[in-house]
Amino acid sequence: MSNALIQRFLSVREQTLSLSRPLSEADMTVQAADFVSPGSWHLAHTTWFFEEFFLCALNNRWPQSEPYRFLFNSYYENVGRRQAQGKRGLITRPGLSEILRYRRTVDQAVLEALDKGVGKELQDVVELGLHHEQQHQELFLTDILYNLAQNPFFPAYRPAASRPKRPASAPSSEMIAFSGGLERIGHDGNGFGFDNEFPRHWVYLEPFQLARGVVANGDWIRFIEDGGYRNPLLWLADGWKTVQAEQWQAPLYWIIRDGYHSMTLEGLQAVVPEAPVAHISYFEADAFARWAGKRLPTEAEWETAITCGDSPTPFSYGEVWEWTASPYAPYPRFKIRPGAIGEYNGKFMCGQYVLRGGSSATPPGHSRPTYRNFFYPHQRWQFTGLRLAADGPDAD
Amino acid sequence: MSNALIQRFLSVREQTLSLSRPLSEADMTVQAADFVSPGSWHLAHTTWFFEEFFLCALNNRWPQSEPYRFLFNSYYENVGRRQAQGKRGLITRPGLSEILRYRRTVDQAVLEALDKGVGKELQDVVELGLHHEQQHQELFLTDILYNLAQNPFFPAYRPAASRPKRPASAPSSEMIAFSGGLERIGHDGNGFGFDNEFPRHWVYLEPFQLARGVVANGDWIRFIEDGGYRNPLLWLADGWKTVQAEQWQAPLYWIIRDGYHSMTLEGLQAVVPEAPVAHISYFEADAFARWAGKRLPTEAEWETAITCGDSPTPFSYGEVWEWTASPYAPYPRFKIRPGAIGEYNGKFMCGQYVLRGGSSATPPGHSRPTYRNFFYPHQRWQFTGLRLAADGPDAD
């Protein structure tokens, strides 16, 4: 069997465990909001994914426990009823040690099967399961941060020293021009891609400009200090409603007291002006762009710019997910796959916006230029930021 | 001054009044939900629009009352604070007769000004105000229906005899093929258009098919009877949540008891199988299309098909607004106009879907092929239906 797949399986599964090591069973159990999940649920759900879609498919009914099937199914209607999403944090049995045992049992069965060899279709399921698990590795971190942020005493997930050194970001104000025209975007079929990246297709683009760097905390502080959060004319109507209802005055986790601080995975830290701004909603990204006299790029502009032509790409990305102006919608001729796997992406194509790039919490090698991340426009608990765009000179 | 504009002003303003004649002051006052407005508010708000944007602009401060400015501003942040949208139905002073007097006073001042003559810019404001008023004529009817539908005894707005005879609709299952390619959509600048219809621009379309007729009640009854409202696999995730939370089992206003009936402007009526289905949400339209093995058209497909080439258009439309698959977003190079008028459309470009066509409640001559109506995907109180689309044969 593909040794590479086995090695990757071992490595990705171990990486999830390593994320959980700094945490207590209590840390791994709670759920501070409907939209986050407990750490131990992430451990169990990613395991259930292999059990349900690989082992059950392989064995035509693996001896799976009904409780686990109920508790660790996320949203697959094909699989059946499940624990309400907002009540995952009330489940304390099975506990963490039983969930770790569950991981070991499933891992062993998957590895045995891979060792004996399985067909292409099941190999693809394992591949999907690993990318799925990597998505949950990022969610694990963002959810833990959200949960710990409920504690008024700013507990740290990891020591500040462990924070990876951020490279100096490219300037957010330097705009590069692109000529547009008829372009192709979407995954070309080489290597793994989620269903929502397909099919590759033509789009027509007007000339546009895109900033070399993402917006930095220092830029954001100027927006705050210029009254950005108090001026309704900068905001979408739904955005302004949210600003007022939630009393937003800064990005999520920011505390403005004796200067600008932010709750992070390393506890409370001073805001670094040069670092990319993170934990902003689409509404905020859109308002900032309007304040700056610019706009957000569409996902087609972003992808075209990032993959442009012969020259090396003029952009670096990967520090924060970048909100685009594109509502999350199916590409032309997008097809939902049959069975439960078909529920992976398609049914969420409504009301959300596409984000491109990747973040400091994204596992290395997980993202790519055609990757389409998506969240609701009010959501802020991911590492989300923005890059500015503008119309190019009019071709007419 | 343009006699045509004066005639149009008189005619549109009178049409609004004629809609209100069958109603009592009580009928005109209440507001059954945040998203509808009282009839008398529509009368006052459309008047305020002329006062604020025409008379005040003309006179550099027309003697306008602060209460009216507060009570009848809808959502213009540039104009100032205003009555909360969901609490318009609590305002009983000014009463209906005062609001009618307000209309007469403003009408007289506008007519005097038009008679004397005003510049092109102010003529455009009047033109915009009339189209604005026509939009409210449709809302007036949909809101009155919603309000009356709260009464468990099905009061009628007008006698059943007055119902316009519905033409036999074209078959919803007959699909016409289009070749796609690089097409232009958007308003070409001849005649009036709202800002969101501009600028005209290129789009690239894959080959597609579009149904000759919209979906009929009979089709919808088959969807219901096939368990369409009970099968989560047909629905978007947010749609299924809504179905469950709202316990939807049929279009809004339908009552399934001794057959299929529906609350209408003519009171409770039997559902006519041949008539277009109406009062469905985007979620339902999308689920129906999936059940039918089809999909919704994009707005570019719809507009291209409706305006295609040399041949007479093969479609009739105008019985129900047709949900498209297109999230409501700005066209490339869309520009928000300066001042309060700029708030007309742009700030709502988030979270809604575009509808095309027109409905039995749309004033004659108000719609056009480039018209972009928009509502949230869960909303059903408009006369909203759907037309099916499908991918064309693959050109590759």
Next chain:
Amino acid sequence: MSNALIQRFLSVREQTLSLSRPLSEADMTVQAADFVSPGSWHLAHTTWFFEEFFLCALNNRWPQSEPYRFLFNSYYENVGRRQAQGKRGLITRPGLSEILRYRRTVDQAVLEALDKGVGKELQDVVELGLHHEQQHQELFLTDILYNLAQNPFFPAYRPAASRPKRPASAPSSEMIAFSGGLERIGHDGNGFGFDNEFPRHWVYLEPFQLARGVVANGDWIRFIEDGGYRNPLLWLADGWKTVQAEQWQAPLYWIIRDGYHSMTLEGLQAVVPEAPVAHISYFEADAFARWAGKRLPTEAEWETAITCGDSPTPFSYGEVWEWTASPYAPYPRFKIRPGAIGEYNGKFMCGQYVLRGGSSATPPGHSRPTYRNFFYPHQRWQFTGLRLAADGPDAD
């Protein structure tokens, strides 16, 4: 037949109409909160009461319309299903003129029956119906005030000149001592009384003191200015939660801007320091008493003091309903009457507090020393105030 009863019927029914004369149909239709009712609903419901409990009982089925029975039943489970309380304001058909016609029809039928003569039991129903209607006369005024208060421009129900001159109140700080002991309270059976005033029974009271006058606006301003609304130690736990959730800073309808003003039936008026404070909740009354180093009286103390001995009563009351410390509970051996009339009071004996006295909105002759009014501790839209009490010297 009793000419007196007929006269009283005519007079009470006319009094209700006279309250509605200053109001438009719009004013009479809206409902600004679940706990208030539209003016026209009060007109219809009090009529329905005579139809349901007098005419139907008399005729063993009077030709009553099902819609009216559904729409104007308040809370009688014995009678059947009914319009949701919070949605009475959405009903515009029947309109005001139809409701007035309904009143005339029912009045005529009642008067004809009374003229012919009816038995004691049905005479008692008429008597109950008239007291019921008087209760609704007070609710009519408090509900209209609440509805008009939603209008940011302070419309008046009646001209300020019409406001009855308030007598100078007795001092709220002058305490009169009572010796307590074994006392009897409750209605003695002479004249009309609601079921909740029965039976007359013994209670044992410790010595106590009661203030000669109710608390005045001037007292309340001192409480506000001493930080009464900001000090949690003065409040019951549920009261403090309410203060924070509702951001209470003064009695309902008060506006603190350029001094102290209040929305009243005469529009916005300056607060008169000597007048009794009104529109306060039980929570506020209780907190004020604690701040003043006193407490609220129990209803037994109040009734004993007001009806004491040989001497003329040392108290005047009737300007505001006075919160007592007594939860609303059945008197010993209280019996719920059979049939729908049994639902009049008994089923509300939970979670509310007893108020004694009467208010400026209470119809003359409607109250009496044994009268038990009751509201929830957070409610403020009635004309509610307080009188202070204290423990007497210890008898031990």
Next chain:
Amino acid sequence: MSNALIQRFLSVREQTLSLSRPLSEADMTVQAADFVSPGSWHLAHTTWFFEEFFLCALNNRWPQSEPYRFLFNSYYENVGRRQAQGKRGLITRPGLSEILRYRRTVDQAVLEALDKGVGKELQDVVELGLHHEQQHQELFLTDILYNLAQNPFFPAYRPAASRPKRPASAPSSEMIAFSGGLERIGHDGNGFGFDNEFPRHWVYLEPFQLARGVVANGDWIRFIEDGGYRNPLLWLADGWKTVQAEQWQAPLYWIIRDGYHSMTLEGLQAVVPEAPVAHISYFEADAFARWAGKRLPTEAEWETAITCGDSPTPFSYGEVWEWTASPYAPYPRFKIRPGAIGEYNGKFMCGQYVLRGGSSATPPGHSRPTYRNFFYPHQRWQFTGLRLAADGPDAD
């Protein structure tokens, strides 16, 4: 120093720990509703009580951590701001082992002080702290049951074998007559009592009857099967609203499927017809009594009966807390104590009902005939049941 107090301190503190031993850190952390608290919070809060009210008082500022003071203060406004009650379950730091260490540290300091000797006032604080802790021992069990009951697979807190054998209950239908008259109730000052049990005072009682036994599950099944939960005429108005809103059909934790079962601390168990009914609200107790043609006793009746005269008490109690008809209110001349301790009971005297007796979860020796427990009328997660009462023969 009082050896007895030291022994009692050791024993009560150990008893709390022993309750937590069957539970994991996850079990001890979550909070399934605002009104329950996490197990580890109970451990910490009861410790904080000794630190705040004993050690700080003793040392005039014991080195207490601000986080603990914030996190483990329950509701003492005198002490300062605190963690929101409904968000205690989001705190995972300090974890369980740190909280256990905190207990040991405080225990040691208290014991050292007691060993050296402290004055009467501080001894009283320790005594209060121990009774406080015993109250939390009962809450610990009821909260754990509530939390575990959220798990759809019915995990058990302890093995079924450990369930204490329930004695055959006395018949709930056998009524014993009492003559009433002038009686004294309240604590006589011998031994410990909470402030709300004071002062002892006179009440006048009509003749009444009280059942020898509490209502049993078998009685309750008859109520269910007679349509008790579907008949609005049996219910208080607020009770019926709750039945409908919550869709109550049986006591909390009951599952009607293949007979009657109930989630218990021993997992899912068949309902034992002879055992006392538990987990019912005041609303249900009141409705049941009405259905049975009886009523609930007042707390004065209950206390008088239980402590009556020369004969041995004719009642046993202690299996379930018994709802009384008495709203929780201060006794005549009740005084709130100065300082934070004064917040213990007084500020909750609103909107709740008194329960008497004790339950299977009450620590031995914790209750007494004058004990006043109290909960809101809709609450059901305590071990709450009822005993029927009736009016005695009329003395008149």
